[in-house]
Amino acid sequence: MLKQFVGLAFFILACALFVAFIPPNPFGSLNASKLNSYVVIMTYSQDQCKTIRLNATKQQWVENWIALAKDMGFKGVAVAELECYYLDGYLENYLQLINGLGLKATVYFMWRDFTIPVSFDVNASRPINSDFWKPEGFPDNSTKCQAWINWIHNVTLVTRNYPNIEFYLLFMPFRWAGSYQADFYNYTGYRYWMQEAVNTIKELDARPVLLVSDGIELEDPELANYVPYDLNGIDGYGFTYYSRTYDNFYASRFEEYFKFYQSKNKQFQHGHLFLAEWGWQTTANIYGQCANENRKCELINETVRAITSLGIENFAYFCLQDFPSENADWGLAYYNFTLKPSGETLKQILKK
Numbered sequence: 001m002l003k004q005f006v007g008l009a010f011f012i013l014a015c016a017l018f019v020a021f022i023p024p025n026p027f028g029s030l031n032a033s034k035l036n037s038y039v040v041i042m043t044y045s046q047d048q049c050k051t052i053r054l055n056a057t058k059q060q061w062v063e064n065w066i067a068l069a070k071d072m073g074f075k076g077v078a079v080a081e082l083e084c085y086y087l088d089g090y091l092e093n094y095l096q097l098i099n100g101l102g103l104k105a106t107v108y109f110m111w112r113d114f115t116i117p118v119s120f121d122v123n124a125s126r127p128i129n130s131d132f133w134k135p136e137g138f139p140d141n142s143t144k145c146q147a148w149i150n151w152i153h154n155v156t157l158v159t160r161n162y163p164n165i166e167f168y169l170l171f172m173p174f175r176w177a178g179s180y181q182a183d184f185y186n187y188t189g190y191r192y193w194m195q196e197a198v199n200t201i202k203e204l205d206a207r208p209v210l211l212v213s214d215g216i217e218l219e220d221p222e223l224a225n226y227v228p229y230d231l232n233g234i235d236g237y238g239f240t241y242y243s244r245t246y247d248n249f250y251a252s253r254f255e256e257y258f259k260f261y262q263s264k265n266k267q268f269q270h271g272h273l274f275l276a277e278w279g280w281q282t283t284a285n286i287y288g289q290c291a292n293e294n295r296k297c298e299l300i301n302e303t304v305r306a307i308t309s310l311g312i313e314n315f316a317y318f319c320l321q322d323f324p325s326e327n328a329d330w331g332l333a334y335y336n337f338t339l340k341p342s343g344e345t346l347k348q349i350l351k352k
Helices: 001-020 056-072 083-088 093-098 140-161 187-204 223-225 253-265 291-311 342-352
Strands: 036-039 075-079 105-107 167-173 208-211 236-241 272-278 314-318
Touching: 036 056, 056 093, 075 093, 083 093, 083 105, 083 140, 093 105, 093 140, 105 140, 105 291, 140 167, 140 187, 140 272, 167 187, 167 272, 187 208, 208 272, 236 253, 253 272, 291 342
Parallel strands: 036 075, 036 314, 075 105, 105 167, 167 208, 208 236, 236 272, 272 314
Antiparallel strands: none
């Protein structure tokens, strides 16, 4: 019995010593409350991208959503729906509201076809022509591409005046509705117009520009061979992550994706890495789907643990409210501006 006791004691001691000498996480764990946490707010999408500038009720919606984001502990707002704010003449108002509450902002440049006229008059027809969102013609149609560059120029003339803007995220045109795809195989053209976009921003504002992949490598690994990762003047990379496995974060896949961009980021002395979008929803049979609201809470916890353990300092959750065009309940809050359980979960994490 004594020998067994001594043997057990030595075993426990050995385990304790082993645990004590486990090497620290090479990425460095972070506290979630210290991260640059952003949230995407999709107020235009609540009502078919109709005007906010000419609708006092919707202006109050915008103010309420921004205030809720601050109350939840987010450090900033990811300025998506940028084309709507610009065409509606409400971009400066939006940026002033964000800045006025002491929140940071990150600007999301995504492909839109600005050769297609879109009106934000009170009685403008809706829905917007779906061709407006499609990446058809990129990079082969120079007229469409130049119109996109002109828009980036005009937006940056506005955004450069706001000191709270931290990053410009330049999303690579990819797919729309799972079928309409940019022409990656025209590598020369694709790289040319993406470089034009970077140059256009940098000529007006010196703040960091990050090249963002919206799941290109996850959806079609072959296309990674044609992506112009080596653009001049960029300051790092961004990527989005929505699990393609039902009700499963798929941590190993997330870590592989992170390491892919971390390795590319090493070329910069002070490169930035940004998890540009992630989120969970229960209602649509698409990416990021989980079983129910309880699982959404659990998966939010799991995702943030991965973000902090890998040392990802910048992230944006998609999105604060639900997204009707996909019939997807991505939202952390209901339309009456009260938090869902998932919103309460993330609020507790961000305010620890």
